[in-house]
Amino acid sequence: MRSVTILGATGSVGASTVDLIKREKQRFRVEAVTADSKATELAQVARDVGARLAVVADPAAYTELKNALSGSGIEAAAGADALDEAAARPADWVMAAISGAVGLKPTMAAIERGATVALANKECLVCAGSLFMRRAAATGATVLPVDSEHNAIFQALGAGRREDVRRIILTASGGPFRTWTQAQIRSATIEQALRHPNWSMGPKISIDSATMMNKGLELIEAYHLFALKAGEIDILVHPQSVVHGLVEFRDGSVVAQLGAPDMRIPIAHCLAWPKRIDGPAPRLDLAQIRDLTFEAPDTVRFPALALARRALEAGGAAPTVLNAANEVAVGAFIAGRIGFPSIAALVEATLEAATVRGLLGEPAGIEAALAVDHIARSLARDLLSENAVKAS
Ligand code: NDP
Ligand code: MG
Numbered sequence: 001m002r003s004v005t006i007l008g009a010t011g012s013v014g015a016s017t018v019d020l021i022k023r024e025k026q027r028f029r030v031e032a033v034t035a036d037s038k039a040t041e042l043a044q045v046a047r048d049v050g051a052r053l054a055v056v057a058d059p060a061a062y063t064e065l066k067n068a069l070s071g072s073g074i075e076a077a078a079g080a081d082a083l084d085e086a087a088a089r090p091a092d093w094v095m096a097a098i099s100g101a102v103g104l105k106p107t108m109a110a111i112e113r114g115a116t117v118a119l120a121n122k123e124c125l126v127c128a129g130s131l132f133m134r135r136a137a138a139t140g141a142t143v144l145p146v147d148s149e150h151n152a153i154f155q156a157l158g159a160g161r162r163e164d165v166r167r168i169i170l171t172a173s174g175g176p177f178r179t180w181t182q183a184q185i186r187s188a189t190i191e192q193a194l195r196h197p198n199w200s201m202g203p204k205i206s207i208d209s210a211t212m213m214n215k216g217l218e219l220i221e222a223y224h225l226f227a228l229k230a231g232e233i234d235i236l237v238h239p240q241s242v243v244h245g246l247v248e249f250r251d252g253s254v255v256a257q258l259g260a261p262d263m264r265i266p267i268a269h270c271l272a273w274p275k276r277i278d279g280p281a282p283r284l285d286l287a288q289i290r291d292l293t294f295e296a297p298d299t300v301r302f303p304a305l306a307l308a309r310r311a312l313e314a315g316g317a318a319p320t321v322l323n324a325a326n327e328v329a330v331g332a333f334i335a336g337r338i339g340f341p342s343i344a345a346l347v348e349a350t351l352e353a354a355t356v357r358g359l360l361g362e363p364a365g366i367e368a369a370l371a372v373d374h375i376a377r378s379l380a381r382d383l384l385s386e387n388a389v390k391a392s
Helices: 012-023 039-049 059-068 080-088 101-112 122-139 148-157 182-186 190-194 203-211 213-225 264-272 303-314 318-334 341-356 366-385
Strands: 002-007 028-035 053-056 075-078 093-096 116-119 142-145 165-172 233-237 243-249 254-258
Touching (some): 002 012, 002 080, 002 101, 012 093, 012 264, 039 053, 039 059, 053 080, 059 075, 075 080, 080 101, 093 101, 093 264, 101 116, 101 122, 101 318, 101 366, 116 122, 116 264, 122 142, 122 213, 122 318, 122 366, 142 213, 142 264, 148 165, 148 213, 148 254, 165 213, 190 318, 203 318, 203 341, 213 233, 213 303, 213 318, 213 341, 303 318, 303 341, 318 341, 318 366, 341 366
Parallel strands (some): 002 028, 002 093, 028 053, 093 116, 116 142, 165 233
Antiparallel strands (some): 165 243, 243 254
8 A cells, every 4th residue: 555645635636636546545545635725625635535634835724624624533734834744744655736836845845755756846846956856866756757748758768778868859739829820819818828728727837838838847847857958858739639748769769658638647657656557537549539730839929938948058047037937927917917928028027137136046955946936036026016027
């Protein structure tokens, strides 16, 4: 029996993880589940999977959690420290599915004790990827990629020796605006941006998919996960989201992983790794799908992708700033404060402001990376309130 903890259990990836665990109750024992403020939902999840501990990050949600758990024998806790402690509790396997760089600290708590970490939270690798991977190597933690493209690469890499890999290719659906003109994209609404054609996901990553910043973050995620050079990672738009990732070997062989666009496939792979378990996701019926198409990404209509590649190539804290500014920008867009094209514009302006202030040196440790994250967020907020970025 494997003990597991789910960070971000009330989210989209969290719910898919819970679904799999509920189907395999004899295989998994749940140590802790966490959320931000959705206390009643979290209590229900905790009861469903028989967790020992449930934690909300927001202290104001504690009473609601405590009441919802009454009589269950499940421990309740709240606050940022309690979140880190939940991750530090002995569980063999931890799903890191909090959204945003705020997930870095609790995920590090699991890394520090050498756990197997199924990593969905890409922002924490973009914020502090080198430090994160270095600590994982030092503690003997195993990092399993949950993000579908990276999980695909992880599976395909098994087909050959690491030194024989020429490049990897991450596919991108292209998001809801793939076929839109630049003028149409300029006036995209929140509802339109949230409507992903293939995947059902949380709001932040859905907006990132619409700007294609998601693929930019994934580029940086792949760089750290697989220790590649920036030039060895390519992006390919593939609207059907069936081929998730490809690895090209030196002899010209290209090995890909395919599957229905259902996160329960990569999550099941990580849950059972190095074995496999039965998965409930729809089976791939290629005769039914018939056409798989591919096209080059367009960085003119989707400038966020180019910004992310530039940040990766610049190195140091540029990806940290990129991620922090993007989180602020996506929040502002969802709040109706800025228009869709201002998301990428704000990220670019924040990167420029951070360059001027000499903020882009390599952070010495996780705390230093979080300090840069913090400053970058306030730079982005200042730019927002100064209206320095044209809101269209
Ligand atoms: P959701 O928004 O659906 O869920 C986020 C989870 O994190 C919720 O449990 C939420 O709690 C919790 N959370 C949010 N903010 C905080 C905070 N400040 N402190 C503690 N917990 C917090 O996100 P997704 O499941 O879509 O995504 C999770 C991560 O996985 C992201 O990094 C995303 O990029 C990545 N990912 C997601 C995929 C998907 O298919 N959804 C695919 C690949 C990667 P509450 O419910 O209380 O708000
Ligand atoms: Mg992905």
